[in-house]
Amino acid sequence: MPQVLEFKLPDLGEGLTEAEIVRWLVEVGDVVAIDQPVVEVETAKAMVEVPCPYGGVVTARFGEEGTELPVGAPLLTVAVGSAGTETAGAAGAPSSVRPADSAGPAVPQGTAAGAGSGQGSGSGAAESSGNVLVGYGTGAPAARRRRIRPERLSVTASEAAPVAAAAVPVAVSAAAAAAAPVAADARGPVAVVSPLVRKLARQHDLDLRELTGSGPDGLILRADVESAIRTAATATATAGVATAGVATAEPSEAVGSRARVAVDRAGERIPLRGVRGAVADKLSRSRSEIPDATCWVDADATELMAARAAMNAAGGPSAGPKVSVLALLARICTAALARFPELNSTVDLAAREIVRLPGVHLGFAAQTERGLVVPVVRDAHARNVESIGDEIARLTEAARTGALTPAQLTGGTFTLNNYGVFGVDGSTPIINHPEAAMLGVGRVMAKPWVHNGELAVRQVVQLSLTFDHRVCDGGTAGGFLRYVADCVEQPAVLLRTL
Incomplete structure (x- = not known):
């Protein structure tokens, strides 16, 4: 007799308390393997595929696509030990059939699996798929998974009926009201591939x-x-x-x-949730908690652009990826932060202390279809221009595809914002709380400029620094910005710190 187990939305880490269902990866009646991803959810940080710690037949799903669920809310129920799971094991999928008394995955005490699963304990270490999410899941090499559609199951309609009925007592206690969307899914799949298209439709109440x-x-x-x-x-x-x-x-x-x-x-009403909601909360907190001030300077970037061109020309086509302006500015920022560590810090309000951070984890603003995100280049102070550029390119691609993890979006100590890509000259950046400063960079464009005592056409860029006035005064902020501008105007200045 199969045992019906309830799988709840686990703790996704980084202090996140809720997530929105973007796309279900399984249907009612599907056979799932241990640690197989069953649903794709969107948090305030990133898109995450959530693996199920049980192997068996899906008997119920709770919440339709677009529903926002708190951590601990039921996601689905799985019948463990049914005939359908035996068929899946014979078909080549990872073994997902376990006795009812050993249904839970082998996880450490107090992990997210324990908090999210709600049921099941015992030994299951021998059965694993390698899918790990925030401390739960198994660690063996990932095995090939095959999705078993309902028509391929060996479970007959008469056998499936008791399994579905057994799921009712489990579901009623926490999600009776969410059972209706499951019935709606019976109308068939929707011909939509992109989660962004689904989200846009949800925001405007379109079926x-x-x-x-x-x-x-x-x-x-x-x-x-x-x-x-x-x-x-x-x-x-x-x-x-x-x-x-x-x-x-x-x-x-x-x-x-x-x-x-x-x-x-x-009037159009757009819910402030997901990435947009997280950005709104962070910006509001920054404005309300941080006494910020901004200073700016125009810099002649002609020599920096010439140096970049020389770097990219050296070695010919086989020299690897081109050096970007953002990578050069990032390296200049790390050198400036080494001279002015006050700006690589945060404020502990409870202790009334300024905490100077030992390393530079450099965030950079990236605009995506999901909204503004700030991926973080770890240990930027220990990287050269080429290494920083490679990491920026990798994180930018992940941001565009929605593949950034929460860990890649947190932990920054200083942010670089290149809004010049939007064709604007200047702006007043808002500090990325709880950091202490942000450097904004406008577009590099030809302007009349006095050079060597004569009027000439030069490549000019505006640099804006917004800083937390609690961590330093204007002299420190001005010194930091002036050093950055000097390195932009005379790249040879940076050689002294390399």
Whole structure:
């Protein structure tokens, strides 16, 4: 007789308390292996695939795509020890059948598995897939997984009925209200691949099943969703005009009130959650807690751009990736922080202490479709320009694909923000709490400049430094910014620190 176990949303680390379901990776009736990813969720830090610590047949799912769940809420239930799991093992998937008294994965006491699973204990160390998430999962080499569709199971409808019925007592206690979305899934899959398209549809309350995709085989593209959003907005505005027209016989005050209601209803409301919510919280906290000040300077970057061109020309096409301006500025920042360590610090309000940090973990702002993220180059103070450039390129690609982990987005000590890529000259950066400073860089462009006593056309860039006035005064901040500007104008100055 199979035992039905409930798997709860585990602690995803970094102090995160909730996550949004982006995409289910399994259906009710599927056979899952131990540590097989079953759902893709989005936290305030990154997208994460959550592996299930049980092997068996999925009997229920809780929460549809777009639902936000707190840590500890039920995700799904799995029938362990059913005939379907034996079939999966014979088909070549990792063995996922365990007796009911040893259903839980072998994990250390107090890990996230213990908090998230809710049931199961005992030995299971011999069964593993190598998928580890925030302290739980097994550590053996990853085995090849094969998804078993319901039509390929050896479980008949009469055998599956008792299993589904057995899941009801487990689910009712915590997620009775979430059972309805599972029934809705019976209408069939939606022809959508991109999680970003699903998220855009959720934000505008669009039912993807009502859309006709323009992509291959009816695939719903972002353009299809945006077109539906525009159509809905037009219909709403038309309805608002009609409502105002009907009220012509009413007093002017009533007409104005109804018109305002129509406008309010037509307004677009975007929930502040996920990455956007995390950014909003951090920026608000920075502005409310940090007494910041900004200083800026224009610098002649002609020599820096010439030095970059010389670096990229050396060695020819086989010399490897090109050196970026951002990598050069990052190396200049690490050299400046070595001279002015006050800006590589944080403030401990409880202890009323300034904590100077021993190493530089350099964050850099990256704009993605999911919003603004700040990947962190670890130990930037110990890297040269080439190493920093390679790491920036790797993290930027991960940011664009949504593959950044929470660990890659936290722990920064100083942030570099190159908003010049948006074609703007200057800005006032907001400090990335709990750091003490951020350097903003505008676009490098040709401007008239006095050079060697004569007017000339030079490549000029504006540098802006926002700093926490508690950790230092203007003299220190000005010294840091002036050193950065000197290195930009005369790259040879940096050689003294290499």
